[in-house]
Amino acid sequence: MSERLIRVIERFRWPLLAVWLVALVAAGVAALPIADRLSGGGWYVPGSGSQKAITATQSGFTDRGASDLTLVVRDERNAAGTPAFDQRVGQAMRQVIGDKRLEAKGSYGWLSLSPTSRGQFVGKDRHTATTLVGLKLDDGTARRVLPDVQKDIDHRFAPQGLRVSLVSAGTLWGEINTLSQKGLQTAELITFPLLLVILLLLYRGIASAVVSFVVSATAIVFTLGLMSVLAQHFELSIFVENAATMIGLGVSVDYSLFVISRYTDELSRGRDRTAALAATLRTSGKTVTFSGLIVILAMSSLFLVDLNVIQSIALGILVVVAFAVLAAVLVLPLVLLLLGDRILWGRLPMQRRTPEEQGRRWRSVARQIMRRPVLFLVVAIAAMLALASPSLSLRTFTPDARIVPESSPVRQGYDAMREQFGPGTASPNEVVITSDTPLNTSSDSGRILALRDQLARLPHVTGVNSPVDALRAVSPGRPFAALDSAAFNRLPGDARVTIDHFVSADRRTIVLEVIADDYASSAPSRDLVTAMRSTVDTLGAPGLHAVVGGETAEGIDANSAISERLPAVVAVMLVVIYLLLLITFRSVLLPIKAILINLLSLGATYGALVLVFQHKSGAGLFGFQEFGYLQNFVPILLLAILFSLSTDYEVFLLHRIREEYDSGADNTTSVANGMARTAPLISGAAVLMVAVFGAFAFTGIMPIQQLGFGLAIAIALDATIIRLVVVPAAMQLMGRWNWWLPGRPDRPSPVVRTQESEESVVRS
The missing domain is CATH 3.30.70 (Alpha-Beta Plaits)
Known part of the structure; x- marks a missing residue:
């Protein structure tokens, strides 16, 4: 198949090049208006109280709008x-x-x-x-x-x-969109030169480093173009652009590294460009395809969460990874075929170790660890658990106005309201009560008055804005009787204006605004909304329907939606990854070991995020703002992304170890040789990803900062402690049980290793 594909690409290389360039330009043009089409919304959970509340107040009121x-x-x-x-x-x-x-x-x-x-x-x-x-x-x-x-x-x-x-939410999220654009531009200005330098050190050649960006440009431009078109018809979160660009850069440079390294290695062995590309697709091409499939399947599990902001980001990441795979196995081979051995142009005069020298170093490290597997495994796990321990206090919520710099007019408006009118006035909690009959004729009006008084007495409440005082001033005994048209028309002008603001024109819906004494995302404000909902549940009238809405309620509902679906997301993801690894390695226990290691790495990542973003000292150390919580979609996104990326490295390493084992080597030798042949490439790929994610961590707004920082930490831990210490120590202890599968011989007949079966080695 690889050879036929290469022949087709070679035969139609110029038309294919023209089609690719035209499509790239078209996608770039389509992507230009994406910033204006993305939405700051997506936080409302369908059918939730907060969503019902905002829907009920969007029409039917004199001075409330869409x-x-x-x-x-x-x-x-x-x-x-x-x-x-x-x-x-x-x-x-x-x-x-x-x-x-x-x-x-x-x-x-x-x-x-x-x-x-x-x-x-x-x-x-x-x-x-x-x-x-x-x-x-x-x-x-x-x-x-x-x-x-x-x-x-x-x-x-x-x-x-x-x-x-x-x-308003519109100005806040509009400002966040602007800041996201600026952060994205800054991240790109930092990332591309940094990646170029790292790629030059990895490839030791200018042409190879520059060509690596072909995959990145194709994947990101095509993705943003498609997302821009979709955003015209569906609501997509503003975080799609940053997330897709960040993940797209990370995986695409990795994929190009796998492919170009293998191709240049084949050329250095004397193969012509066609044979070299065919061998590359048979090995690295399969690795890239499998890697992308894992990411796509893992991200697909996030569609179980009924929250648009998460589904939007998952869609963006899924699409950019799919385009990265297509670019790596179709577009990149086309470019390499056109360049031929010119891909070796610009070799830098730098001292480099031979593959044998690299192999001896990594093989020595692996054997040192496997001589004392229990000691190294216990120390590594203890260190990871210690780092993971702060994750027990992990808190999540949606962002508030503090995400915007103090110099912004939008932030100044929020701060002015909090300073001059109280902390909760900029984001009041709303109790929206709808009656089956007009309030002036309802027999349950007394329950509404009692509810208003109960809400006013709740802890952390500074006041309740409502029409009740204006109504009581006119009719103390039966306040809602003043809503009758004849009586209403005789009211003073200010009273009519106030009543119309809180009561719908059909007199069936009334809004009570409960003002908290803290920020919308604070713990007291969340406790207040919980107490409000408990109070509202005691309304107990068949003809009255009440819901609690507002910024805090919206965040609570979003958190609940994520928490409720998290077990299903984790279950689907683990089953998919287990089955993929089971099919790939035909081992019952290795997939379990991989999953446990990934969970250990994930816990350590969460712990690092808590230390940095939930504590003032940690935030100050890295120059981040301390919010006291993580953005609610960050942990679940990290779960999906890290499981897929970590599994990529696991597959790449174990595939090489399995080849050694099947060739007749014992368990210790197989692990040592597998690490010797894959560690340079895994280390290089990890450095690239850490550079990309780190750039976004220090230039983006709060949610992207947390996501980028978490990914950078996780990849760094995975490429060092996990791959270099935990994996060889665990595999040494498991011994022949590594490859156990019921009904299969303990060891198949040794296979003859061919040139095509060799994994590429990054010459460093």
């Missing part, structure tokens, strides 16, 4: 209550709300109320005022439009001594 924002204006020159403040702030608010890009539906707050009722919308410093604005823009459109509006109003009003901020 999306909402809080307009925060600070006058640095004048204080509230003065004519100058009223004139300047009012004019600024009207200009912003009148911006046609916002498609404002209505507003409620300082601007819509009379001076006597504005008190709660004026900050403690008497220089800040807020107004809530309902938009006709859907959530995805708002996230694309609001950042540009924010930038324009900042330039317009800042010279006038007015700080104007749009506080």
